[in-house]
Amino acid sequence: MINHVVKKVGAIFAFLLCCSQGAFAATGTTPGNYIWWSFPSNVTAITDITYSVKVNQDPGPLANVFWSNQFDLAATTAAPTKLTGYMGMQSNGGSKRTFLISIWGPNVYKLGDAGSYCLNGTEGSPFVSCRTQAIYWQAGHTYQFHLVNEGDQWFGLTITDTTTNTSYKVGSIQTGRDAIDPKGNTVSWTEFFEWNSPLSTCTDQPYTKATFGMPIVNVNGVATSATVGSTSNGNSCSPDTTTNVDKVAGNVLVQNAIHNSIRGPILDAQGHCLINNNGTPALGTCSTFDSQQGWVLGSNGAIQNNHLCLTNTAGVPVASCTGDATQLWGFQNGQIVQKGTNLCLTAASPLVNVQNCSTLTTQQWSMPEIQSLNSTSWSCLNATPTSYANFLIKGMTLCPLDTMSSPSGNYHLNVLQNGNLTLTDSSNTSLWTTATSAKTPIRGFIQNDGNFGVADSADHALWSTAKTGYTGASVFLIQDDGNLVNYDLAVKFSSGFSDPTAGTSRTGGHVFQRGSKLISGQSVTSGNGKFALTMQASGNLVVTRLSDGFVAFQTKTLGAGNYAVLQNDGNFVVYSATNVPQWNSKTAGATSALLLLQDDGNLVLYSFTPKWSRF
Missing domain, CATH: 2.90.10.10 (Bulb-type lectin domain)
Known part of the structure; x- marks a missing residue:
């Protein structure tokens, strides 16, 4: 039922706001997600509710994305059917960005503040949609959607930008209903409404990240928060690795089109934009809202504009996407390189071509922002299997x-x-x-x-x-x-030293796990071989820089036969030969712990908490 309602809403929205291309015979595949909200049992009818949405990562002004909050208005004795509505914010493929509320069933409305407008329409049943393009929403700002029964069954929507503390009345709709049904379809979702095009794929949609706040209802003057009932992905992408829904700090953080870039311009070194000129890529003056200049570098390596792919054949056309090797590119060191070759996209103003990669500035490009790996990991080039x-x-x-x-x-x-x-x-x-x-x-x-x-x-x-x-x-x-598990690490002890010039190694620093010991005369080195942790014969535990003997850390313990151990309780302890504690890291209680001699020379004890696992 939810998916059907969401699709209907998306179809109407796409027809009215974005596409003006008529209906498509088939639909494409796009990412998406749903968050179903649950309310406490004492919430039996809602007349005052506030949702919040923050777009953390803007997918670009040429993106077609809708962040929405859906609700059902409860039936009454006089009106025995419930009504469905939604309110949210969109990026409209180059048109002005929009805030709106739409409800199916009513046909009477009141305008809000200056710049608001309302529409009547029919799809299955009549609907009213009140909107504004007077506010250009900004990434990083939190917008509250306050929907309240204003009396006589009029529901009005006010938008508040909590970052700037400014509010805007979008409009009011006469619903013939008294309250929102807390047991109805109360769901927040992200929709890439290019699903209307049969050419859409999960790899040509722009990356975006948004935070949905828990809805807050006013019950007899008491603010009551909803909780997350369940979440799901849109399931259009298979395997669906493009969406992630995660509860963070009392909110729900949603990422879609993960590993794609945002949708934006490709610029050469002279600041000219790459333009899809009816299938021929050309260089010209940049225009933020020109759809022919909106490119996505997909996770599959395709560089796409309007569902067409940059192709390394004669003339480097923008052609139908086939997945052929000539349409797979990588972006490295400022160059756009055809995968598996030494061929680079080259500016030859006003056109482009492909030449052997070199140091020419005509092969330097800037791409739409990609969800950055920000990797500091070592290259695998000529690496020996380990x-x-x-x-x-x-x-x-x-x-x-x-x-x-x-x-x-x-x-x-x-x-x-x-x-x-x-x-x-x-x-x-x-x-x-x-x-x-x-x-x-x-x-x-x-x-x-x-x-x-x-x-x-x-x-x-x-x-x-x-x-x-x-x-x-x-x-x-x-x-x-x-099981494979990715753990979040928290620092419980640090020696406080760091040499930022030391560099890193592919094999990383030396790690002590629980039960690991270092006895008199033993020494371990960091992965880059530049630092050593040694239990000296004197009983002193020291970290030294091997190039010059500099002591980066020491426990200042003395006694022949001393040894160090990472205990099961998470405490790292230096004991005497007779098992008397001489020094400890004061980390008892960190039962999930490891001790690391890092490549920068820092000796750090971490506790860890699971974040992802295979099962």
Whole structure:
């Protein structure tokens, strides 16, 4: 029922606001999500409700995206059928951005503040839609949608920008109903309304991120919050790795078209924009709202405008998308490179062509913003296959033919030469895969946002754990139960030293897990080989920089036979030969903990909390 209602709303919206192209015979595939809200049992009728929406990442002014809050108006004795409505905000493919409220059934309205307007229409049943384009919504601003019964069954909508503390009355609609039904279809959703085009795909839609606040209802003067009943993805994309819905700090953070770029201009070094001139790419004056200048670099490597793909054939046309190798590109070091070749898109004003990659400024481009990996991981070029322990931290990289194994040795995470990341058991049975075998080569690493990700050689994201709310560092583990888990790390102890010039290594720093010991005379080094943690014969535990002997940290403990251990309770302790504590990190209670000698020379103890897991 919800999906049907949402599709009907989207169809009307697309017809009235965005497309002016008539109805399509078929629909395309686009991302999307739904959040169903649940209200406390004491909320039996709603006459005053406030939703909130913040677009964290603007998909671009040429995007066609709708962030909406849907509701049902309860039936009454005099009006025995419920009514469906929605209110929200859109980016309209180059037209002015819009706030609106629409309700099916009524046909009487009142205008709001200056610049508001209302429409009557019919699709299945009559509807009224009141709107404004007088406000140009901005990413990063939170907008509250306050819908209230103003009396005599008139429901009015006021928009408040909480960032600037300004309000705007959109309009009022005579509904013939008294209240919103808390048990009805109260759902917030994100719609890419290019689903109306049969040419739309999940890889040609722009990346966006938005925060939906918990709806607040006024019950007898008491503010009462809804909670999340359930969430789901739009299910148009298969496998659906393009949407993530995550509850963060009392809100719901939604990402769609993950790993695509936003929709925006491609500029050459002279500031000219790439224009799709009826299938021929040309360079010209930039115009923010010209749809022929809105490009998306998709997760599949296609550079797309209006559902057509930049193609490396004669004339470099913008042609029908086929998935052919001539339509797969990467963006690296400012160059647009055809994948698997040394050929670069080259400005030859007023046209473009493809030439061997070089240092020419005519091969330097700026692209629409891509959801950045911000990777500091080591390149896999000419890397020697390596066998890892059961963890991966920032700075470490899994390259082709690398293997990471569980502590028991019964499970193995393998980077295959065909570009797939697979989990196998002791009998070499495949248990899980990233399904990235069409992309070669690949590497796995911890991104700056804390997620474990898989990227190709052009650093283009192919797959990730796609969770939010990481507080800092993270670790990716393969466990003895066969589970893969990405943990958020919290610093519990730090030696306080950092050498930013030390650089990083592919294999990362040395990690102590619970039970690990360092006895007299033993030493371990950081992954880059520039720092050592040593239990000296004197009993002092020290971190030294190997190039000059500089002491970056020491416990100042003395006694032959001293040893250090990371205990099961999370405390890192230096004991005497007779097991008397001499020094400790004061981290008892961090039962999920690891100690890391980082490549910058810092000795850090982390506790960890699961954020993503295979099961």
